[in-house]
Amino acid sequence: MARNYQVVSTDDHIIEPEGMFDGRLPSKFADRTPKLVHDDEGASWVYEGKSQQMSGLSTAAGQKIEEFSPKSKTFDQMRPGCYDPRERIKDMDADGVDAQVCFPTLPHIAGANFIELEDKEYALAVIRAYNDWLAEEWCGADPDRLIGAAILPLFDMSAAASEARRVAGIGIKAVSLPSHPHTIAGLKNYPDPSWAPLYDALSETGLPAEVHIASGKVDTSVLAKSAGSPAEVFVCLAPSSNMEFVATMLFSGVLRKWPKLKFISAESGIGWLPYFLERADYTHRKHQFWTGSRIDVTPSDLFHQSVYANFISDRAGVELRGMIGVDNIMLGTDYPHTDTSWPDTQRIIKEQLGDLPDEDRAKICALNAVRVFGLDHKPA
Amino acid sequence: MARNYQVVSTDDHIIEPEGMFDGRLPSKFADRTPKLVHDDEGASWVYEGKSQQMSGLSTAAGQKIEEFSPKSKTFDQMRPGCYDPRERIKDMDADGVDAQVCFPTLPHIAGANFIELEDKEYALAVIRAYNDWLAEEWCGADPDRLIGAAILPLFDMSAAASEARRVAGIGIKAVSLPSHPHTIAGLKNYPDPSWAPLYDALSETGLPAEVHIASGKVDTSVLAKSAGSPAEVFVCLAPSSNMEFVATMLFSGVLRKWPKLKFISAESGIGWLPYFLERADYTHRKHQFWTGSRIDVTPSDLFHQSVYANFISDRAGVELRGMIGVDNIMLGTDYPHTDTSWPDTQRIIKEQLGDLPDEDRAKICALNAVRVFGLDHKPA
Numbered sequence: 215m216a217r218n219y220q221v222v223s224t225d226d227h228i229i230e231p232e233g234m235f236d237g238r239l240p241s242k243f244a245d246r247t248p249k250l251v252h253d254d255e256g257a258s259w260v261y262e263g264k265s266q267q268m269s270g271l272s273t274a275a276g277q278k279i280e281e282f283s284p285k286s287k288t289f290d291q292m293r294p295g296c297y298d299p300r301e302r303i304k305d306m307d308a309d310g311v312d313a314q315v316c317f318p319t320l321p322h323i324a325g326a327n328f329i330e331l332e333d334k335e336y337a338l339a340v341i342r343a344y345n346d347w348l349a350e351e352w353c354g355a356d357p358d359r360l361i362g363a364a365i366l367p368l369f370d371m372s373a374a375a376s377e378a379r380r381v382a383g384i385g386i387k388a389v390s391l392p393s394h395p396h397t398i399a400g401l402k403n404y405p406d407p408s409w410a411p412l413y414d415a416l417s418e419t420g421l422p423a424e425v426h427i428a429s430g431k432v433d434t435s436v437l438a439k440s441a442g443s444p445a446e447v448f449v450c451l452a453p454s455s456n457m458e459f460v461a462t463m464l465f466s467g468v469l470r471k472w473p474k475l476k477f478i479s480a481e482s483g484i485g486w487l488p489y490f491l492e493r494a495d496y497t498h499r500k501h502q503f504w505t506g507s508r509i510d511v512t513p514s515d516l517f518h519q520s521v522y523a524n525f526i527s528d529r530a531g532v533e534l535r536g537m538i539g540v541d542n543i544m545l546g547t548d549y550p551h552t553d554t555s556w557p558d559t560q561r562i563i564k565e566q567l568g569d570l571p572d573e574d575r576a577k578i579c580a581l582n583a584v585r586v587f588g589l590d591h592k593p594a
Numbered sequence: 595m596a597r598n599y600q601v602v603s604t605d606d607h608i609i610e611p612e613g614m615f616d617g618r619l620p621s622k623f624a625d626r627t628p629k630l631v632h633d634d635e636g637a638s639w640v641y642e643g644k645s646q647q648m649s650g651l652s653t654a655a656g657q658k659i660e661e662f663s664p665k666s667k668t669f670d671q672m673r674p675g676c677y678d679p680r681e682r683i684k685d686m687d688a689d690g691v692d693a694q695v696c697f698p699t700l701p702h703i704a705g706a707n708f709i710e711l712e713d714k715e716y717a718l719a720v721i722r723a724y725n726d727w728l729a730e731e732w733c734g735a736d737p738d739r740l741i742g743a744a745i746l747p748l749f750d751m752s753a754a755a756s757e758a759r760r761v762a763g764i765g766i767k768a769v770s771l772p773s774h775p776h777t778i779a780g781l782k783n784y785p786d787p788s789w790a791p792l793y794d795a796l797s798e799t800g801l802p803a804e805v806h807i808a809s810g811k812v813d814t815s816v817l818a819k820s821a822g823s824p825a826e827v828f829v830c831l832a833p834s835s836n837m838e839f840v841a842t843m844l845f846s847g848v849l850r851k852w853p854k855l856k857f858i859s860a861e862s863g864i865g866w867l868p869y870f871l872e873r874a875d876y877t878h879r880k881h882q883f884w885t886g887s888r889i890d891v892t893p894s895d896l897f898h899q900s901v902y903a904n905f906i907s908d909r910a911g912v913e914l915r916g917m918i919g920v921d922n923i924m925l926g927t928d929y930p931h932t933d934t935s936w937p938d939t940q941r942i943i944k945e946q947l948g949d950l951p952d953e954d955r956a957k958i959c960a961l962n963a964v965r966v967f968g969l970d971h972k973p974a
């Protein structure tokens with residue numbers, strides 16, 4: 215149903231509710247259905263002999279900054295908007311957000327927890343079950359407003375290509391791919407030819423790939439970034455760590471061979487992009503001969519063709535949006551993580567984008583996402 | 595002797611000449627003096643059972659970009675300005691550069707090759723010999739124009755503190771510290787209390803620490819940054835990889851406890867700094883409670899107090915210099931590496947800084963370095 219989109223966020227997160235897999239696995243795997251287990255310490259998902267707790271930092275929407283803590287929560291300590299799509303929409307209404315692109319949490323942002331499962335037949339079944347739930351139950355609550363990023367069985371690129379085609383057929387509008395694929399057991403980095411079948415499928419379906427910071431099996435322990443560093447170092451650096459992914463895509467030749475691919479660098483911020491694109495073009499100009507460059511256009515041309523990035527609060531990037539490309543910038547509200555702009559998104563938009571020409575602000579707040587995700591937009 | 599400094603570069607490199615250690619080691623180590631060995635493949639330094647070749651990319655000044663190659667060169671294939679301080683000065687004259695801060699190459703940029711030597715008594719002797727040569731032979735050619743960055747025996751912080759005090763006494767004006775200390779065997783990262791004696795010594799002597807990108811025992815193999823990435827990915831990302839070092843210094847509390855320390859982030863570029871400082875302050879504001887912050891001022895305040903960064907070509911940073919701090923920006927010409935601006939530094943200054951107010955341009959081109967390195971400047 216056509217809608218007048220004014221604010222579209224392309225970086226938000228689902229906390230999966232109890233029972234989401236019930237009845238969704240083939241009968242041979244029914245007794246291996248992942249279960250949510252509650253105790254006084256919080257809630258854990260239990261499957262395949264593993265027990266996964268959720269960081270309290272991932273369910274922080276509505277908390278004061280003084281209350282943030284990595285300690286796991288019980289579901290009744292979270293806002294229901296974390297796990298209930300109808301409550302999510304109420305929270306979006308309170309924040310003036312028309313639509314959100316939502317990432318998985320339980321399988322990890324881009325599915326690494328499921329991709330690495332030993333029994334690949336089971337892994338494929340649980341990934342398909344997840345995507346079915348995402349389409350039917352989460353996005354199903356309001357398909358014009360909740361856009362789920364599906365996970366793919368990347369351990370087998372033919373299966374991943376098939377799953378991408380399948381989810382496109384059930385109304386899914388995005389897939390989630392890892393920022394650091396080579397940190398997932400058995401996977402190679404994006405330039406590897408093994409990815410070709412998936413690049414074909416994404417080009418054919420037009421599904422954009424959301425690539426969230428620190429996804430894959432990156433060590434996201436806030437204390438482990440480098441020995442002895444305070445926790446803030448990881449928090450501060452995590453967004454711009456997507457620089458490595460973006461550089462890899464620009465220089466690999468993939469975007470030259472598959473020009474229809476669309477990548478959204480999610481939660482990466484945008485303020486480093488003016489510097490980065492200038493540096494990438496300088497690198498190409500000066501180093502293309504000895505490196506045996508795989509591209510015959512500038513990296514910034516490929517960025518403008520295929521890559522988008524979103525931000526929460528980033529005045530440096532907004533100032534230099536002309537050096538990024540105003541058609542390549544989106545918003546993210548990061549609900550319900552600690553960095554979320556909820557419930558202050560309108561105030562932040564005013565502070566960050568208040569002095570922009572209306573056309574630029576409309577593109578950044580909604581119209582770029584409308585175009586890339588193929589939303590049915592009705593101008594006011 | 596007072597000099598009117600108009601262009602000071604704070605990022606350049608020495609290619610150590612044959613015989614530099616001869617007669618400089620204590621007699622007990624005389625037969626273990628490092629030797630330069632020439633063959634058809636280029637030149638190698640041989641010491642302690644190791645043989646070290648130099649990348650041709652480190653001796654590229656004067657080559658066309660089509661000729662750049664990692665293949666090692668013989669000394670007669672390099673510009674003499676690489677290894678001869680008097681020839682270096684001629685090349686600086688041709689480029690309109692008044693002074694250069696020069697990093698070591700043979701011991702690696704911040705000395706990691708010597709720091710990791712097993713025999714620590716020998717390691718200390720060879721480090722002291724290096725610094726003596728640096729002061730007497732390299733800087734000695736013109737102490738107002740060639741500023742050497744001394745290396746320190748960081749395997750023992752008391753010895754490092756003593757060596758810092760000693761080199762300050764023989765006219766050395768800077769030390770070189772690694773961007774990734776914890777990648778050197780036996781060393782901890784900068785927040786570790788083991789560094790206290792050196793911080794005391796640097797505070798007392800006023801010696802600024804130059805921290806060059808990718809220094810330590812970082813895997814700088816251009817092909818190894820992440821599996822399957824093209825070589826340009828490393829080249830493109832190497833400068834901004836100093837972000838980790840800068841974040842570590844800002845959040846660690848070190849700059850709060852030792853406010854007189856001065857760090858120059860060398861070859862890091864500056865265009866990511868507006869984004870980074872904004873992100874650092876946001877991180878501090880929003881995450882200081884759960885992380886147990888070690889600082890009671892904003893990270894950007896500490897940056898302005900103690901950190902400087904240099905660049906070769908970086909229009910994004912120049913545009914937003916007000917968000918960085920025009921007192922914290924310097925130039926680097928990176929002679930004789932592939933990214934060097936030589937012999938076009940004047941043209942690049944005009945292109946990058948031509949439209950700036952004279953005061954800003956003068957600070958960036960020379961006056962900030964004059965202040966931080968304590969050069970004897972005579973206004974025109």
